[in-house]
Amino acid sequence: xxxxxxxxxxxxxxxxxxxxxxxxxxxxxxxxxxxxxxxxxxxxxxxxxxxxxxxxxxxxxxxxxxxxxxxxxxxxxxxxxxxxxxxxxxxxxxxxxxxxxxxxxxxxxxxxxxx
Amino acid sequence: xxxxxxxxxxxxxxxxxxxxxxxxxxxxxxxxxxxxxxxxxxxxxxxxxxxxxxxxxxxxxxxxxxxxxxxxxxxxxxxxxxxxxxxxxxxxxxxxxxxxxxxxxxxxxxxxxx
Numbered sequence: 001x002x003x004x005x006x007x008x009x010x011x012x013x014x015x016x017x018x019x020x021x022x023x024x025x026x027x028x029x030x031x032x033x034x035x036x037x038x039x040x041x042x043x044x045x046x047x048x049x050x051x052x053x054x055x056x057x058x059x060x061x062x063x064x065x066x067x068x069x070x071x072x073x074x075x076x077x078x079x080x081x082x083x084x085x086x087x088x089x090x091x092x093x094x095x096x097x098x099x100x101x102x103x104x105x106x107x108x109x110x111x112x113x114x115x
Numbered sequence: 116x117x118x119x120x121x122x123x124x125x126x127x128x129x130x131x132x133x134x135x136x137x138x139x140x141x142x143x144x145x146x147x148x149x150x151x152x153x154x155x156x157x158x159x160x161x162x163x164x165x166x167x168x169x170x171x172x173x174x175x176x177x178x179x180x181x182x183x184x185x186x187x188x189x190x191x192x193x194x195x196x197x198x199x200x201x202x203x204x205x206x207x208x209x210x211x212x213x214x215x216x217x218x219x220x221x222x223x224x225x226x227x228x229x
Contacts, residue, residue, distance in 0.1 A: 004158070033214045042119075043159065043204060043219040056216055091158050095213040104214030106151075106158035 002026045004107035006092050012113045013082050021077045021110045023092030032075045033093040033104065034067065036060070043091070049075065082114045117142040119207050121220025129228050134195055136223045138205035139187045145207040148181060148188045149217070153202045162203075163190070166211065192225075200227045 005024045013019045025032050034046040047057040049067050064080045075094075079086055089111050095104040118141040128134045140148075146167040151159035165172045165179045165188065172179050176195075181188040192199055202224050206217040 006158075031213055031215070035214075035217075042221050043206075043217075045216050045218070048215045058216075093158075093214045102212060103161050103164075106160065106214075108156065108158045 002105075004092055004094055004105050006090075006107035006110050008110060009108070010111045010113070012115060015084055015114055016081050019079050019082055019112065021079075021090050021092075021112065023075045023077075023094075023107055024073055025075055025092070025094030026096075026105055027073070029094035029096050029105075031055075031095045031104075032067075032069070033095075034077045035091045035093065035106075036088040037091065037109075038085075038088040046077070079112075082112075084114050087112055087114045117145055117207055117209075117218040119205060119218045119220045121205050121223060123223060124221065125224045125226070127226040127228055128195055130195055130197060132195055134190075134192045134199070134225055136190045136203055136205070136225070137187060138189070138207075138220050139185075140207040140218075141186065142207070142209070143183075143186065144209050145218075147208045147211050148179070149206050150177075150179060150190050151204045151206065151219075153204065153222075155201075159204060164212075195225075195227045197227050197229060200225060 007022045032049045037043045047061045048055045066078045089109045091109045093104045093106045096102045121138045149164035152162045153159045178191040202222045205220040208217045
């Protein structure tokens with residue numbers, strides 16, 4: 001069964017450092033998303049991406065965040081200068097369609113710990 | 116923006132009994148309401164969804180109901196089994212599907228007692 005894969009499963013970084021979280025969406029999917037879940041809190045929408053550009057983003061997704069699809073298979077989330085409050089589980093998701101009738105599949109998540 | 120409230124935060128039921136998880140939403144423009152199951156160490160997995168043009172949807176032991184007037188929707192699991200133990204999240208969006216701009220509830224930890 002096709003799945004979304006995320007690497008690494010756990011990333012520890014020092015405050016102020018840049019971090020890149022990687023995702024390999026399902027191969028025929030066209031819409032990509034990042035969500036995050038701070039421990040004990042709700043899963044929160046960060047950004048959606050289609051046709052090599054951001055289609056929607058939340059207030060959380062400020063200038064320190066960026067997304068990229070550097071090649072045909074990877075989808076990355078970069079945090080430029082990490083803060084302690086960026087510590088969370090980050091989930092990537094993909095779907096064959098966006099505002100359509102298709103299911104979105106989530107990866108297993110990357111736990112980011114900023115120290 | 117949208118606000119989704121989910122109750123209860125923890126639900127313990129005997130194996131074979133039914134479980135009901137309830138969510139309310141605030142934005143009347145929301146039109147898509149998925150439910151996700153998250154097992155330990157895994158990402159959320161869609162188990163059932165409903166759109167605003169229907170009031171109820173069923174898939175084997177799982178059903179979801181939607182009351183647009185009251186802005187609430189519920190997940191019903193019948194004949195619960197040990198493998199149903201997990202965290203369940205409700206969500207809402209105006210996107211009609213996919214994972215665009217979903218607002219999630221806080222989750223319900225469902226425990227199935229043998």
